[in-house]
Amino acid sequence: MSQFDLILLGPPGAGKGTQASRIAADYRIPHVSTGDILRAAVKNQTQMGLEGKKYMDAGELVPDAVVIGIVRERLQEPDTAKGFLMDGFPRTIPQAQALDAALDDLGRAITKTIVILVDEEDLVKRLTGRRICRVCQAPFHVNFNPPREEGVCDKCRGELYQRDDDAEATVRNRLEVYRSQTEPLIDYYDRAGVVARIDGAQSPDEVYASIREVLGPAGE
Numbered sequence: 045m046s047q048f049d050l051i052l053l054g055p056p057g058a059g060k061g062t063q064a065s066r067i068a069a070d071y072r073i074p075h076v077s078t079g080d081i082l083r084a085a086v087k088n089q090t091q092m093g094l095e096g097k098k099y100m101d102a103g104e105l106v107p108d109a110v111v112i113g114i115v116r117e118r119l120q121e122p123d124t125a126k127g128f129l130m131d132g133f134p135r136t137i138p139q140a141q142a143l144d145a146a147l148d149d150l151g152r153a154i155t156k157t158i159v160i161l162v163d164e165e166d167l168v169k170r171l172t173g174r175r176i177c178r179v180c181q182a183p184f185h186v187n188f189n190p191p192r193e194e195g196v197c198d199k200c201r202g203e204l205y206q207r208d209d210d211a212e213a214t215v216r217n218r219l220e221v222y223r224s225q226t227e228p229l230i231d232y233y234d235r236a237g238v239v240a241r242i243d244g245a246q247s248p249d250e251v252y253a254s255i256r257e258v259l260g261p262a263g264e
């Protein structure tokens with residue numbers, strides 16, 4: 045059976061979270077979002093959450109050592125044996141190197157890095173209008189992807205909220221951080237020959253169709 049050791053890469057607001065749940069369900073691999081893990085830690089007021097919150101609220105990256113620790117631990121879980129979908133990780137060259145080393149220890153390597161590309165002004169509109177389910181983390185948008193009932197999640201009826209880091213000034217800083225620290229990863233994975241670029245300006249269904257074309261059938 046084919047191995048799906050996948051990374052979803054792209055700027056904040058490109059639609060990584062929107063696509064991730066569909067990919068994870070269809071390819072039966074766990075969705076590993078370092079952003080979701082960090083936000084859960086903030087909510088539960090763990091040491092890591094308290095430490096991470098100040099970086100997240102400013103739109104800065106949480107230190108590499110913290111997120112690398114999260115992912116190393118996550119890769120110990122048996123559900124990642126047949127593959128995984130990394131969303132929001134890696135975000136720096138040291139994170140990518142740490143992931144490669146951890147996979148190498150397991151005799152594995154990234155099979156595909158899906159890069160979702162969207163123009164910067166569209167990203168600002170997407171993020172400032174985004175609403176997220178408090179319960180299942182599903183993303184909605186007040187204009188582009190509105191829930192059937194205002195303020196309520198279609199999937200689980202959870203309450204929708206706006207992320208603290210989706211204020212416009214913070215969004216602009218996150219985009220700057222992406223350009224300087226994360227975009228170089230496209231070259232890094234290009235050198236490994238595993239990059240597939242996807243036009244993220246299409247509708248969510250069209251983006252998903254493009255991703256399926258790249259990944260091929262889910263297998264048995």
Ligand code: AP5
Pocket residue numbers: 054055056057058059060061062063078079080082099100101103104105106107108111131132133134135139170171173174175183184185186188189209218244245246247248251
């Ligand atoms: P994280 O949670 O990873 O956020 P992000 O990368 O900034 O990505 P987003 O969740 O903002 O965007 P998305 O691409 O998932 O878009 P979505 O699908 O929601 O990270 C948050 C913070 O945590 C970081 O700033 C950092 O501090 C910390 N962190 C996390 N990982 C880290 C790491 N590895 N290292 C260090 N720090 C780390 O879509 C956006 C909106 O657009 C939604 O409203 C959606 O409905 C809408 N939309 C989606 N697709 C479409 C479409 N095709 N057309 C129109 N609208 C669309």
Ligand code: ZN
Pocket residue numbers: 177178179180181182197198199200201202
């Ligand atoms: Zn929900």
